[in-house]
Amino acid sequence: MENHNSPVKEPAEAPAGEPEFVGFWLRFFAFIIDSIWAMIVVGVILGVLLGQPDLDMDIVVRDPAGSLVALSGRLLIDLLLIGAAFVLFWIFRSATPGKLLFSAVIVDAKTLGKPSTGQFVVRYLGYFVSTFGLMLGFLWIAFDKRKQGWHDKLAGTVVIREK
Numbered sequence: 001m002e003n004h005n006s007p008v009k010e011p012a013e014a015p016a017g018e019p020e021f022v023g024f025w026l027r028f029f030a031f032i033i034d035s036i037w038a039m040i041v042v043g044v045i046l047g048v049l050l051g052q053p054d055l056d057m058d059i060v061v062r063d064p065a066g067s068l069v070a071l072s073g074r075l076l077i078d079l080l081l082i083g084a085a086f087v088l089f090w091i092f093r094s095a096t097p098g099k100l101l102f103s104a105v106i107v108d109a110k111t112l113g114k115p116s117t118g119q120f121v122v123r124y125l126g127y128f129v130s131t132f133g134l135m136l137g138f139l140w141i142a143f144d145k146r147k148q149g150w151h152d153k154l155a156g157t158v159v160i161r162e163k
Contacts, residue, residue: 019112019160022104024142027149027159030098034086037097042081046074083124090120099159109148109158119155126151 089096094105094114106123108115115123130137130150137150146158 019107019158021147022099022102022159022161023147024139026102026104027099027141027147028138030096030102030104033098033101034096038082038085041085042078045081046077050074050077087117087120087124090115090123091117103162104159105162106157106159109146109152109156112160115155115157119157123151123155123157126154129154
């Protein structure tokens, strides 16, 4: 017999045949974890390969254009390396380490199968679109029926709980 007056609510289960879409907060925590490991790994790699960036204010004042170019070049390299790391994890594991901690995987939105490499690349590039408008593309996950951010919609992917 069910007790409809119980203050404790059971988690909502997906209808039969429907996957369990991973929502905003789990994906947010996974993204924080992924951002930390990616910054550490990329920072170490770039530190070894390029040395530490020179942020001495005297250089910025003497040669502002040269310093800005050096900093923006370093940022571009950071974004490319982080992007490559994310896409490689997605290709080989269908998730980054943060998502794997929550048993979450990225799948094709139509087939629920493994997305193509092209979809993963579009998904990463879609992160930049999702940052427009105060991160509205990421916040969209909280309100979307299938918990898709703009980057998911662009790439044709969803994030589901692996069973």
